[in-house]
Amino acid sequence: MSKLSGKRFIFFVEEDYEDLELWYPKIRLIEEGAETVVASPEKGKLYRGKHGYPCKSEISFDEVNPDDYDGIVIPGGYAPDKIRRYPKALEIVKKLNDANKIVAFICHAGWVPISARILKGRKATSVGAIKDDMVNAGVNWVDEAVVVDGNLISSRTPNDLPEFCKAIIEKASSGCSCC
Template identity: 55%
Template sequence: MKLKGQRVLMFIDNIFEDMELLYPYYRLLEEGAEVVVAGPEEDTVYIGKNGYPFRSNAAIAAQKASDFDFLVVAGGFAPDKLRRDPKVLELTRDIHDAGKVVAHICHGGWIPISAGIMKGFTCTSTPGIKDDLINAGATWVDKEVVVDRNQVSSRKPDDLPAFCRAIIELAAR
């Protein structure tokens, strides 16, 4: 259990990418992490873009960055809505600025973009937000997983095994 005693924050809202939330959620639990899945409302069922329901166990507004060891941002279309929440951006920025791991996959990169933390980082994502990342000052590459300092990024659900291995390796250091 490489992550025993660590707390991880994940964000959720409707139209999240089902696999990109569920796969890391269960992998991190397997490694001993406590996973807090925070949505706009606590104890609320959100529906993924493929129809899977998932219940938040916390409200975003009640979270403090100092309570977490790292952040994992799933893709789908939820990040486009979530990045409009100043608290989401504050949490993302504060976790990043503390040197803690910030991991994002697919469209999840929209949140770090809006948080203003991508400048000077090399990353990957779905090609759909490649230009957004480049315009935010990142260097975009087409790889299954990219680790640059405290950031981990991946492109799509097929990359989830490599994405989770990289998160666990970096967070366990």
């Protein structure tokens, strides 16, 4: 049996997502046996990454039931600035966090949990460009490849993807209370 057999993860996508930050974790989780579902504002829409790689959403934010998932992965790029404008996306992130499920975000994706108001008093990282945003939201910001604070998993940039994915897989396969 695969490490993550029976686990389900939601991925958020919008225009100008960071291609590697969506596809690398998505493929790694699938390799470990997890089911992944891509959600966006509009079901079935094809979104282009910053580097042109397409990703078609499978469901809309409105169709997501957080109870059906063990966690979420939010890629960076410019997409998080768009995603955080959708109240339903923020509600999903907040409900997953409140249920102590994995909330993983990388690079600029910290904007989404900031807007969901789940980061105050938590330890996390991000790309340096949004460090001030993170700190102003009450985050204990550190400059490390991956930061795990309970159910939160954060990383800085695509260079940190190996550590980011290892942390997600370890947390999801550990039998922790968060999944």
